[in-house]
Structures are given as C-alpha cells and as structure tokens.
Amino acid sequence: MTTVPVDRRAARELARRRKARRGTLIAVVSSVVVLGGLAAIVLTSSGWPAVKSTFFSWSAFKTSFPDILKAFWIDVKLFIAVEAVVLVLGLVIALVRTTRAPALFPLRLLSTLWVDILRGVPTILVVYLIGFGIPALQLSGLPTDPVVLGGIALAMSYSAYVAEVYRAGIHSVHPSQRAAALAVGLTQTQAMRRVVLPQAVRRVLAPLLNDFISLQKDVALVSVLGPLEAFRVAQINAAENFNYTPLIAAALLYLAVTVPLARMLDRMQARSRDVTSGTVPL
C-alpha cells in the first residue's frame, strides 16, 4: 500500500518540472517573436537609415554628451533641493488641513486653495507664471535667478500633490490609534507626532517616491526660463547640428536616475505588502 504514494509523488514531481520547463520555453519564444518582430518592423522601414543618423549618431553623441552631463548637474541639484522643500512643505500643508483648531482656520482655507489651484494648473504654466511674473514685479529682495524661480515653481506644484499623499496616509490610520494615544495621556499634538504620523508616513512611502520620480524629470520644465540645464543644452546642441542625438543623450541621463528610483519603489512596495499582510490590529 505504501509504494503507491511514493510512485505518485515521483510522478507529480516530474509533472511539475515538465510544466516549469514548458513555461520557460514559452516565455523565451514569445519574447523573441514579439521583440524581434518589432525590431524587424522598425529596422526595415524605409525611413530607418535617416532616423538612425539623426537620432542615434555615435559621433554626435560623443561630442554632445560631456556638455549635457555637465548641465545635468544643475538638474540633480535642483531636484534634490526642491524635493527637500516639498517633503517639508507638503507635510505642513497636510497637517494644517487635518487639524481642527479654529485658530488655524485661515491657514486651513489657504492650504485648501493652495492644493486645489496648484494641482489643477499645469506645472509648466506655474513655471512660466513664477519665472516671468516674479521678476516683473521688480521688488527688491525677490530672487531673479531662473533656476531658483523654476525651483520655487516646482516646489509649489509638487507640494500640493505631496500634501495630498500625506493627508491620505494620515486618514488611513484608524481613529482607534489616536484614541489609544489620548487614553494613555498624550496630548493631541503628541498623539499625531508619536502615533499617527509615523504610521501614516510608513504607509505612503511608495506613493511619495512615485512623486519623487515624477519631479526628477519635471525638472526639465525649468528649461523654459532659460537656464542651461541638461534638456536645454541638448536642445541647443541638436539645433546647431541638425541632429537629435543629444536629446537621446539627455534622455539616457534622466533614465539613469529614474530607473534606479523605480526599482527602489518596487522593492519598497513588495516590503510594505509583507508588513500589511502581518495583520496589524487596529
């Protein structure tokens, strides 16, 4: 009687391995067919030789890349500075919007307007309005550097998005957590700071990073104000040589930052799934 299950176990193991092997084979074949097909369509098209020389010219890439790389440094610095401001400003706006203190009513009204307006207006429009509007006021003490002005515009626009992400996180923490914090004798502020916020921020790390990635590439919008950042330099380079390869070079630089960030985001989301499946009691 005992020999039958052993045989069956061996048969089952064999079937499982066969299925796995077949799965791999199908994946490989379908990838080759789809990707190969797409490549074939592009490479055999009548315009491909022209596209190849205007977009993928190695010599144009080599000559333009060092300048673009140098200019990209501005993007990186701007991105980091704006992100730091956005993380703080967004949190402040979210906190103002979630408190019910009557004294903060005007601030609450203001932050609601801020979020409504800045989320509703295209970012490029904010960049134009701030970048050209503020210097036009001709008030002393206001910044005139286009990079700074562009940074301010981006920080305004993104703080509105990030504030809503924080706010969603705060609302996702069950009210019983706040009740428990108050019950042990914490003040409202302590309950927010020690109990609600830490949980809220942990929950929204992934969407925050998503906005991070988005900001990283929107830094290029500052180019409309004239500073020589990567996209602008690539544009000038392309116009001078009637060759679009510099734009591809700039694209590769943006990708070099956004792709690692995206992978980090994937890993974080996988981790937060593990955490939430641990059935944290409310």
Added chain:
Amino acid sequence: MSDAVLEVRGVTKSYGDVQVLRGIDLAVREHEAIALIGASGSGKSTLLRCIDLLDDIDDGDVFLDGEVITDPACEPVQVRRRLGMVFQAFNLFPHMTILENVALAPERAHGVDRREARERGRELLARFGLAGREDEYPDRLSGGQQQRVALVRALATRPRALLLDEITSALDPELVGEVLSLVRDLKAEGMTMLIATHEMGFAREVANEVCFLHDGQIIEHGDPERMFTAPEREETQRFLRRLLDARRL
C-alpha cells in the same frame, strides 16, 4: 460627596438622533471592581469612553476623586493621565516595540526619565509574564499576549482606576483565560476597576457589584450572586437566558 473614586451622575449622551446613554448613575469605590453587562449596543463602551473623556457627554457629571471632570474648564489630558483604559481591539501601536508601547506614556505624558521609564516597563512586563518579548513588535504576539501588553501599557502610568472595555471579546476562546487571570491578579492587588464584559462567570467571580445596562440605562444592579441567580427585572432575565441558550454562561 461620597468616597467613590469614580462617580457618574445622570449622564446622557446622543449620537445624532440616537440616545445612547439615558441618565446613568454609578459609583466605583476604592479597590472595587464594578462589572457592566448588557447586550451589544446597550451603551457600555460609550459610557467608558465618556468617562475617559474620549467622547463628550450631553448632560450629567462624572467625578474622579470627588472632582468634576466633565466640566468644560477641566483639561481632558490631565484627567486621562489619571485613568487607564484598555480597548476591545487592543489598539497597541504597531510601529513600536512592546517596550516602547509600554514606556511611551510614562516618558511623554508623565515626564519620567527615558531610562527609568524603560526599566519600569521591563519590570512590569516581566511581572505579567511577558519577559523576553520587550523588543518584538505587536504583530508577532498572540491576541492574548497583545491584550496583556495593552493592560501593562495602561498600568504603566499608575492609574487611579482602570476602564476595561470588553477586553476579551476580540480573543480566541482559548486565549481569554490568560487575560482574565491578569485582571483577577489586579483585583487582588486592590486596583479600582470598571469592567464592561461579556464574560459572566468572570463578572460573577471578580466584581463587587454588577450593573445591567439596557437601552442606555442601568435598569438593575446589585450583588453578583443575586444578579445572576435571581435577577428581578424581566429584561435582565431575558438577557441572561439568551446567554444561557448560547452556552455562554
């Protein structure tokens, strides 16, 4: 003024059109345990939340050591620091370790030095059979252990009285015992407690007095033996019979 630690006088409370409490009178004297029994929705949790000032009452008064705590001029934070509350669903802070859960309030609400708060938390956890779990997170513990931690967290601030809100209702049946035995120990040590519970055997054993809450009113109260063996009101009889039928008594 009576010598009660906690006294509730004519408390009413509505949520919108629904009147949840319709004039509650109740007193808990020092070292006493009062059990609140009654069907779900009878107002037990609401009463406890109102006493801990987590909800505002509409009318009436609550006294803590003779002081009116439901006066609008009274600072709720100061009142809550003198009371301990334990919830049905534990409500431990999931982002903190067990020890951090326990040491948070002594440190932040009572200004105890951080090292001392942790030391005391450790001792308290050990006393209630939770030694060795200090650095784990709540989700690593069983429901019974989590609720014991919640009790320790409430005790860590040395409260004048404990409010227990159906603390075994969310537990698997085999875990109820370990939590109740802890409450039994507290009673033996003389802790003053107001206990909302569905565990009738436990209420009968531990409580000095049992109050039956029905439709927002305490319609019958008295000695546990009498309440369970010879209830006078028809509603009480019906409630106990239903529990008996469900084999919960």
